[in-house]
Amino acid sequence: MRKAKPIPVQDIRPAPRPAGLVLDAQLHLLDRQVLDVDDVPVTTVDDVELSGPAPGEPIPEGTEAPHITALLTGAVLGTRIFGGRPPSSRFIRIPWEVVAGVDTVVSLGVRANSLDASWLERWMRDQIIAKIPGGRHDPE
Amino acid sequence: MKRLLGVALGILTAIGGFVDIGDLVTNAVVGSRFGLSLAWVVLVGVVGICLFANMSGRVAAVSGRATFEVIRERMGARAGLANLAASFLINLMTVTAEIGGIALALQLASGVSYMLWVPFALIAVWLVIWRVKFSIMENVAGLVGLSLVVFAVALFLLKPDWGSLASQALHPSVPSEEGPGTYWYYAIALFGAAMTPYEVFFFSSGAVEERWKVKDLVQSRINVLLGFPLGGFLSLSIAACAAVVLLPAGISVTTLSQVALPVIQAGGQLALAALLLGVVAATFGAALETTLSSGYTLAQFFGWSWGKFRRPAEAARFHVAMIVVLLAGVAVLTTGVDPILVTEYSVVFSAIALPLTYLPILIVANDPQYMGKHVNGRAVNIVAFIYLVIILVASVAAIPLMIATGAGA
Amino acid sequence: MILNDILGRDVMDSTGQRLGEVSDVRFALDAAPAQLLSRARMVGVVVCPRTATSFLGYERMDVNQPWPLAQLLRWRHRGSFLVLWEDIAVMGPDGVRLRSAFMAYESTLPR
Amino acid sequence: MTRSRKLLAAALAALVFLGGLLSGCAQSPSADSLKGPAKEAASAVRTASLAVDLRLQERATAAAATTTADDMLKGMQSATDQLEHFGAKTQDEQSLRDSMLAIFSTISRSLLHARDALAAPTSAPGGGTDLAGSVQLPAVQGELRTATEQLEELMTKAGIQ
Numbered sequence: 001m002r003k004a005k006p007i008p009v010q011d012i013r014p015a016p017r018p019a020g021l022v023l024d025a026q027l028h029l030l031d032r033q034v035l036d037v038d039d040v041p042v043t044t045v046d047d048v049e050l051s052g053p054a055p056g057e058p059i060p061e062g063t064e065a066p067h068i069t070a071l072l073t074g075a076v077l078g079t080r081i082f083g084g085r086p087p088s089s090r091f092i093r094i095p096w097e098v099v100a101g102v103d104t105v106v107s108l109g110v111r112a113n114s115l116d117a118s119w120l121e122r123w124m125r126d127q128i129i130a131k132i133p134g135g136r137h138d139p140e
Numbered sequence: 141m142k143r144l145l146g147v148a149l150g151i152l153t154a155i156g157g158f159v160d161i162g163d164l165v166t167n168a169v170v171g172s173r174f175g176l177s178l179a180w181v182v183l184v185g186v187v188g189i190c191l192f193a194n195m196s197g198r199v200a201a202v203s204g205r206a207t208f209e210v211i212r213e214r215m216g217a218r219a220g221l222a223n224l225a226a227s228f229l230i231n232l233m234t235v236t237a238e239i240g241g242i243a244l245a246l247q248l249a250s251g252v253s254y255m256l257w258v259p260f261a262l263i264a265v266w267l268v269i270w271r272v273k274f275s276i277m278e279n280v281a282g283l284v285g286l287s288l289v290v291f292a293v294a295l296f297l298l299k300p301d302w303g304s305l306a307s308q309a310l311h312p313s314v315p316s317e318e319g320p321g322t323y324w325y326y327a328i329a330l331f332g333a334a335m336t337p338y339e340v341f342f343f344s345s346g347a348v349e350e351r352w353k354v355k356d357l358v359q360s361r362i363n364v365l366l367g368f369p370l371g372g373f374l375s376l377s378i379a380a381c382a383a384v385v386l387l388p389a390g391i392s393v394t395t396l397s398q399v400a401l402p403v404i405q406a407g408g409q410l411a412l413a414a415l416l417l418g419v420v421a422a423t424f425g426a427a428l429e430t431t432l433s434s435g436y437t438l439a440q441f442f443g444w445s446w447g448k449f450r451r452p453a454e455a456a457r458f459h460v461a462m463i464v465v466l467l468a469g470v471a472v473l474t475t476g477v478d479p480i481l482v483t484e485y486s487v488v489f490s491a492i493a494l495p496l497t498y499l500p501i502l503i504v505a506n507d508p509q510y511m512g513k514h515v516n517g518r519a520v521n522i523v524a525f526i527y528l529v530i531i532l533v534a535s536v537a538a539i540p541l542m543i544a545t546g547a548g549a
Numbered sequence: 550m551i552l553n554d555i556l557g558r559d560v561m562d563s564t565g566q567r568l569g570e571v572s573d574v575r576f577a578l579d580a581a582p583a584q585l586l587s588r589a590r591m592v593g594v595v596v597c598p599r600t601a602t603s604f605l606g607y608e609r610m611d612v613n614q615p616w617p618l619a620q621l622l623r624w625r626h627r628g629s630f631l632v633l634w635e636d637i638a639v640m641g642p643d644g645v646r647l648r649s650a651f652m653a654y655e656s657t658l659p660r
Numbered sequence: 661m662t663r664s665r666k667l668l669a670a671a672l673a674a675l676v677f678l679g680g681l682l683s684g685c686a687q688s689p690s691a692d693s694l695k696g697p698a699k700e701a702a703s704a705v706r707t708a709s710l711a712v713d714l715r716l717q718e719r720a721t722a723a724a725a726t727t728t729a730d731d732m733l734k735g736m737q738s739a740t741d742q743l744e745h746f747g748a749k750t751q752d753e754q755s756l757r758d759s760m761l762a763i764f765s766t767i768s769r770s771l772l773h774a775r776d777a778l779a780a781p782t783s784a785p786g787g788g789t790d791l792a793g794s795v796q797l798p799a800v801q802g803e804l805r806t807a808t809e810q811l812e813e814l815m816t817k818a819g820i821q
Contacts, residue, residue, distance in 0.1 A: 004569045006560075006597040006637050016653035018592060020579035024658065025527070025552055025604060029219065031213045033443050034208075040454070042609060044212065044443030048552045050591065056550055056641030061648075065634040068576060068589040071588060073443075079220050080553045086605045087602045092550075100585045102204055104510050111443075121445060125456035134453045135459075139273045214605055250778070251723035389710060392703045396733060399726035401710055408719040503605055504612040521615040549696055 012114050023102060032103045034071065036095065036112040042094070043117045045106060046077035049093065068096045073104065092117050145361055153282030154367020157200040159374050160426030161241035162234065162333040162487045164419065165480055167375045170326050171382030172313055173392050176308040179376055185334025186372035188527050191500050192335070193343045194364045195516070195524070197506045200347035201357055203510040207439035207501060210510075215498040216304045216498040223496040224441045231338055231434040233486035236469040239265065240479020241423035242395040243340065246482045249416045255266055255474075262470050265427045269462060270349055274349045274448040282423025288418035294406035298386040308383070321454045326539040332491030334372065335531075336431040340497060345436040349449050352512065381406070395480060435462040484547070494531045494537045502528060511515040550640070559644035559646040560596045562651065572597035575631065578634070594645060595656045597626050604653060631656040674768040693746055694760060694819050695805055699737040702811055704732040705738070707769045708774050709804045716797055722778060729775035735769045756818055763811050 008128040023029060025048055034042045052066040053059050074092035079085050094117055100109035112118045170178050196207045203211075208227075212220035220451060242265075243257035250257075268277055314323045326455045352360065382393060385402035396419070403415045432448070439446035447456040473479065502524050506517045517525070542548075552574060560568045580588040606612060607622040627638040636651035668716035688773040720728075743761055748754040778795040 004567050004639050006598055007568070007630055009628075012653045012655055016633075017581045020577050020587065022592070022658065023578065023589060024577045025574040025576065025597065026216075026556065027658075030552070031217055032211070033209050033440075035634070041443055041445045042440075044441070046217070047167055050550045050552070052550060053640060055554060056639060056643060058639055059637060061635075063589045066579075067552070067591065069615035076551065076553065077217060077442075084245050085551075086555065096586070096589065097584055104205060106581075119555050121456055124460050125453050129452050129456040129459055132452075137271075138451055139271055139448055220599060248727050251726050276675070389706050390702060390708050391710065392699070394667075394700075394772050395704070395728075395731040397711075397724065397731045398707055400712065400724060401728070404714050404720045404724065405710075406719075408720055412721060412724055435776075500605075503618070507606055507612060516614065518614075525615045526618060 021102070025058075028102060029106065031073070032102075034117075035105050036108045036115075037100070037110055038112075039107075040112050042108065042112045042115060043073040044077075045071045046074065047072040047080055049091065069093075070095050071099065116133060143359075147359055149279060149283075150359060150363035151287055151367045151370070152320070153279050153539070154363045155286055155370045156304050157278070157282040157285060157372065157422075157425055157429070158368055158371020159285065159288055159378075159422050160234075160336075160429075161237050162336060162490075163375050163421050164241070164378060164399060164422070165328050165483045166326070166487055167378040168386075168393045169384045169484070170330055171379030171393075172386035172480055173318060173480055174323065174326065175304055175383040175533045176376075176380060177312040177315065177322070178327055178330055179309040179379065180312055180524040181330040181335060182372050182375050182379070184530070186369055186375075187500060188331075188530075189339060190364050190368050191520070191524055191527060192501060193340055193368070194361055194390070195520070196340045196344040196501050197347045197360050198357060198514060199501065199505055200344040200509060201352040201360070202354055202512065203504075204348060205438065205510065206348050206440055206502075207341050207444075207497070208437045210504045211497065211500045212441050213320055214503055215496075218495070220441060223493070224437060225342070225495040226496065227337055227437050228490075230336075230489050231430050231437065232465060232468060232472075233335070233482055233489065234430040235427060235434065235481040236472045237479050237486055238423045238427035239466075239469055240482065241396070242420055242427060243473075245416050245419040245423060246399055246481060248400060249420075252351070253536050254479075255476075258337045258470055258473050261424075261427070262466055265424065266463065266466055267519070268453060269431060269448070270459070272345070277428060277448075278346070278425075281421055281428065284318070284421035285418055285425055287414045288374055288422055290407065290414040290418060291374060291381055293439055294403045295377050295380050295384065295409055296403065296408035297411075298381070299386050300380070302333070305380060305383065306461060321541060321545045322548050324537070325488075325545045328491045328541065328546070329487045331491075331534055332494070332538075333487040335491045335494060336387050336487065337431050337493055337497040338490075340395070341433040341436050341503070342429045344445075345440075349447055352447075357514075361407060372535050420502070429464050431465055435459070469524040479512055488538055488542060488547075490533050495528070495535050498528060499530055516521075518532060553596070554641055554642065555645060558642070560594070561639065561644060561646050563647060563649040565646075566652060569596040569597070569598040569629075570600065570649070572626070572629065591633050591634050593654075594637070595631050596653075598628045599625060629656045630654060694743070694756065694818065697742040697746075697764075697809070698760065698815050698818075698820050700735060700742075700765055701764055702740040702808070702815065704735040705771065705804060705808050705811065708732045708771050709808060712774055712778070712801045712804065716801065726775060726778045729771060729778055730804065731777060733768065733771045736764065736771055740764050740768065756814075759814060760818075763814060767807045767811065770807045771809060772802065773803060773814065774800045 025057060029045050029140050032045050034043050048068055048070055049070045050066040051069050053063065070093035072091050072093060075090045077087040094108065094115060098110045099106060101107045106119055113122065187256055199210060202208055211223055215223065222227060239258060239261050242261040243254035246257040247254040314320050381402035385405055386398065391398060400412060402410050435458045436446060438461045446453045446456045447455055452459045474541055504510050506521065555571050555574065558571050560570055560571060571594045575592040575595060576589040577592050578587045578589055580590060605622055606617050613619045630653035632647060632651055632653065636648050637645060638648045639646040662665055710731050711720060711725045715725040741763060743757060747758050777800045
């Protein structure tokens, strides 16, 4: 690994302050718990999808900044840990439009059952747990 | 009045819930081989578990986040997964050990081979997890487990030479027939048994299960600060009983039946009955806690819906995971592996995995985004940081010592 | 593009000189409010001259306890800086290349 | 990232090396390799002795005492296995191992007797109607004591603490 050229401290300037909430992806988004509108856990933020740019293509000056299109879950967790990248068709997306807030948890404005991200939970509920006696009752 | 009752109940539950098969076996082994010369480790371990259990409970009550959510969020996916793998393996070993412990205690009571009790224990544990409310489960197991106080009673009945016991504890030295390697190996095992990570996973998730709020923190602090030290006192009396009866007789503990001998000698059949009741309750309670902990860690890492406050159908993956863990534990037992051996390894592996669990708790307990004005005070931070160093040393030393001493043989 | 495509990749200036690794990507919610939350616009990337191991949350100014840990991690990440989107020429699997006249800004978060 | 992996690998290698070094230092001469099984056997037979005592005093239940004896029997099996796998290098070691094996089998036999006597329905020392059972326990106790003494004698001779 080549050693990095340091930037002299006096050349590092105070950053401009954006008007709204500032989020660092690694710090505020990735690996945070996602709760639905009823506070039911849905998943964890395994990765985040951006609107652009095309990888490896030069970005013309003045291009509009990309934005977050969706939170991802599913196979992207595995590739984030072990490397590589699944095809985009395998992403399970939670569109940014349904995200209602980002704090210590990411809260959604919809019910978990309406999302693709909860299919495994629903499948296990319907195919296994609901078939065992007592599975649909409150504990006593 | 009702509040006072709640506090008393909480303390009693914490005492009864503190001791599990790991504490039971490790303390008896150590007592029978080293006397009370390792008593200081129990003390260090109890202070540590009080500190971090309290911290994780505070994080859970203030932010609503249980420990493993915090671990994943702060350590990231990769380190989080490493921690998950380690914690899950240890949890699985502990589940195996606890179910084995229930079965061994029932064998001691009935004379019927423990293998025949294993399926019975499995079904009982699962039924409670499936159907019984969290608070009832916790309180009943803790209260009945309190009958392990019989160890303390037995110690008095044995009329030991208190002066010699005290000098063993106060002037620790390596006994002549044991090497320094084994001494330190068992020091780490005792430390791991007292500070097992599952206790923190369970404690913090339990705080979410019971919907603690900031105002409940005082009560939880009393429970921990009184209950755990008294539980540690129970641990010490187990070691002392072994030190008084088994050490002079030249018996080193390898089975649960040997753990019972001092109590039988002191109090006869009545004491034995109390002991067996206590062991069954303590291991049963711990089997519940460790099974739930495996579910909690998995669910919290992957962000699944979890908790016994939900119906099983509303936390489907959580319940499926626990069923799988129980079956896996029983599968391990049916190979005929000695549950006591599994226990001894599980406490040492716990010690190895400790830093991965306690570092993120400490970091998040200082994070104002999570904790608001309830961040750690300076004194807590200093003590916790010292503990982090101790934990790190124990963790790094564990494997070399294990190899060098042939796992304490 | 997903974040995993760029997190941890090398960052180079326009001459190909390595400056560090992408340790984080910064966003701002400063557009007009949409349905629930406003759009999260990419502000830029945080570059760390050393390996981009996790900062464990100590990139924020007001988090500095427990002290030895905070100091250790700050020290590991000394020299980190923020590069704005406008100064990025290429992003991809081969890393991030900056424009020739890029500016380095302080990376610490105000809160 | 690659650097951190290298660091991890180096740390692991160092750990293993350290462990190997330590175990190499602890690598014991022959008498010490017999020490483990000998101590295990001694502990087992003493435990059984204590259990029979407690049963005779009516402190232990039949179930608890039987379980104890049974556990010790298993312990003896594993100790015997270890001893059989011990490769003796010299004549002295060979003869030490053989005499120890002989004593081990005496101990196993007495443990077996102890277990059967404890498990017999009439083993209750006071309440038993059949005299045979209550006579048997003290006899078994004597057998266990003799075996213990034999083993201790051999251990002293071999210089095993």
